[in-house]
Amino acid sequence: MDLFHNLYIGFQTALTFANLWYAFMGCVLGTLIGVLPGLGPIATIAMLLPTMYSLQPTSALIMLAGIYYGAQYGGSTTAILINVPGEASSVVTALDGYQMARKGRAGTALATSALGSFFAGTVGTLVVAAFAPALTSLAFEFGAPEYFALMFLGLIGAVVLASGSLVKALAMVVLGLLLGQINTDVQTAVPRFSFNIPELMDGINFVVIAMGVFSFGEIIANLGKSAEHREVFVKKVTGLWPTKKDFKDASPAAVRGTLLGCLLGVLPGAGPMLASFTSYAVEKKLSKHPEEFGKGAIQGVAAPEAANNAGAQTSFIPMLTLGIPTSAVMALMIGAMTIMGIQPGPTVMTSNPTLFWGLICSMWVGNFMLVILNLPLIGIWVKLLTVPYRFLFPAIMAFCAIGVYTLSNNTFDVYCAAAFAVFGFLTHKFGFEAAPLILGFILGPMMEENLRRALLMARGDWSVFVTRPISAVMLLLALVMMIVIALPSISKKRQEAFVDEE
Amino acid sequence: MKIKSQRDFVSGIMLIVIGLAFAIGATNYSFGSNIRPGPGYFPFGLGIILAILGGVVFFRSLRSGPENGDPIGRMPWRALFCVVGSIVFFGFCLPRLGFIISFPIMIVFTSMAGQEFTWRDALLNAVILTVMSYLIFIAGLSLNIPLWPAFL
Incomplete structure (x- = not known):
């Protein structure tokens, strides 16, 4: 069978000594930054990007992927132990995970999260392996209108998931799209909004924005708050292995979470996050004891953790098959591919089968490593949590500053990052969320190109987006999302879901 | 209004x-x-x-909420100045003074943004981070970063 043959190629690639080593490095680094606040996968990958030139493309991507899902594991650890979700997708985990930790069941919560994630990762890997080829052939049917509609759907997804006001999130997306317009027009070679500054003619590197807004801007905002105490509730984690009853309670939830995660993860925009929110809501609905949720229900840890990990795997699908970055991390992966001379898109699978399948299989290998890294070695990560913020933030600043500088060995990028630090702080202050901005910025140029191409193709007729079936379906989905979110009953629920985050 | x-x-x-x-x-x-x-x-x-x-x-x-609600609040000028200032400082000085000089100064400058600033901790942090970054980025990853002042 094809699938097995492909997996065989993949494992042959993923299990070489060098690739195992890079997967391991990626996982360790990922967990580390996931546990440390403020230093996300974006900053880390950006810092490592210049060093990627010397690596084999496959090894480099395996390591980057390891950082990505390693950060998710690490993020769950902090969510459970100190109620600080390291990554956006572990926000829900904090609800019940932290309560479990307070009841002295931190070990069980961590194990549930790790095992649930591992199960989900395994299924997710299989799903990617099984469906990526099919979707690749679908991708060849994609024309400019479909690409545009898909990206539009992704942006709406990001808006819907942003906390706070919908209008503000939409404004951030549009602002991101506009910032993406600072470049040289591809079709006419006219420099736009660049004020004759050569660096701006190439467009702003999105890493500069990401670091400025997320790393630097957040540090300013955090320091502005009155000294906050990161209380480590659990000094020593014991009782890792869940009991039989825990297994019985958690397994169905993990399975449902995995299914939801696989489905929703494919959506561009905020797949893993959407998956974890939805699966939590589903578990609460299905449970015979919904009142236990928020007070340490094990299902409330198992389901969202499985969902976000499965979603993290399947979110590779649009990147691998269509070449569309669905998040900042995926954009970096695409950047890394381009650096190494691989054109992302539907042809990767046929032109670079070892890379494609090697990457997919390494996800499973990485997930396995993460279980080992996170369960028996949990004590090390707990120690890290006790480092006070006054030592941490200069370190984050320092690493990010080096990262920004080495992007292109250019101080202009550093000044730009400083400007975006101020901007990032202001967004915090005014109650805007920055994540939609980044996605808008990344997708902006691609959206413009496809919009213009679609209109050219349709002779200026905007209806082309609704008369072509695939594009119509995606726009319809976006519309449904908007309507559902705008419904009064749901918007109330949505506020509840975000309440703990703010 | x-x-x-x-x-x-x-x-x-x-x-x-x-x-x-x-x-x-x-x-x-x-x-x-x-x-x-x-x-x-x-x-x-x-x-x-x-x-x-x-x-x-x-x-x-102008419409929702109580009057003059949701205030902008106090601006953390000190944090804003130290963080942004140290990034600009780093960008300006790195090509001129090199990593060995500009990096530790930047870290001390950044540390001043915190409310619990002490010279002892900041200097300690600067030394540790400089040595670590040197080992990781310059010795380990051999990134192209100017080490010493340009005029030397």
Whole structure:
């Protein structure tokens, strides 16, 4: 069978000594930054990007992927132990995970999260392996209108998931799209909004924005708050292995979470996050004891953790098959591919089968490593949590500053990052969320190109987006999302879901 | 005029200004037509949309919530100055003074942003981070970073 043959190629690639080593490095680094606040996968990958030139493309991507899902594991650890979700997708985990930790069941919560994630990762890997080829052939049917509609759907997804006001999130997306317009027009070679500054003619590197807004801007905002105490509730984690009853309670939830995660993860925009929110809501609905949720229900840890990990795997699908970055991390992966001379898109699978399948299989290998890294070695990560913020933030600043500088060995990028630090702080202050901005910025140029191409193709007729079936379906989905979110009953629920985050 | 949300009031105005600025800037580039959109087509449309969204934020700030609610609050000037200042300092000094000098100074400068600043901790942190970064980025990853002052 094809699938097995492909997996065989993949494992042959993923299990070489060098690739195992890079997967391991990626996982360790990922967990580390996931546990440390403020230093996300974006900053880390950006810092490592210049060093990627010397690596084999496959090894480099395996390591980057390891950082990505390693950060998710690490993020769950902090969510459970100190109620600080390291990554956006572990926000829900904090609800019940932290309560479990307070009841002295931190070990069980961590194990549930790790095992649930591992199960989900395994299924997710299989799903990617099984469906990526099919979707690749679908991708060849994609024309400019479909690409545009898909990206539009992704942006709406990001808006819907942003906390706070919908209008503000939409404004951030549009602002991101506009910032993406600072470049040289591809079709006419006219420099736009660049004020004759050569660096701006190439467009702003999105890493500069990401670091400025997320790393630097957040540090300013955090320091502005009155000294906050990161209380480590659990000094020593014991009782890792869940009991039989825990297994019985958690397994169905993990399975449902995995299914939801696989489905929703494919959506561009905020797949893993959407998956974890939805699966939590589903578990609460299905449970015979919904009142236990928020007070340490094990299902409330198992389901969202499985969902976000499965979603993290399947979110590779649009990147691998269509070449569309669905998040900042995926954009970096695409950047890394381009650096190494691989054109992302539907042809990767046929032109670079070892890379494609090697990457997919390494996800499973990485997930396995993460279980080992996170369960028996949990004590090390707990120690890290006790480092006070006054030592941490200069370190984050320092690493990010080096990262920004080495992007292109250019101080202009550093000044730009400083400007975006101020901007990032202001967004915090005014109650805007920055994540939609980044996605808008990344997708902006691609959206413009496809919009213009679609209109050219349709002779200026905007209806082309609704008369072509695939594009119509995606726009319809976006519309449904908007309507559902705008419904009064749901918007109330949505506020509840975000309440703990703010 | 009664302002109900100061934060939305100010940010709404900012969005309107930014949106209009982009839209007006876009008129410098050929707009093209629906059939053949030019380089000004997309940014012009987006600028207008942003200005409209800003308008919505602005007008809502006049309507919902208690009067003068949702204040902007105190600005953390010290953190803002130290963080942004140290990034600019680093950008300016790295090519001129080199890593060995500018990096530790930047870390001490950054540390001053915190409320629990002590010289002992900041200097200790600077030494540790400089040695670590040297080992990781310069010795380990051999990134292209100027080490010593350019005039030496």
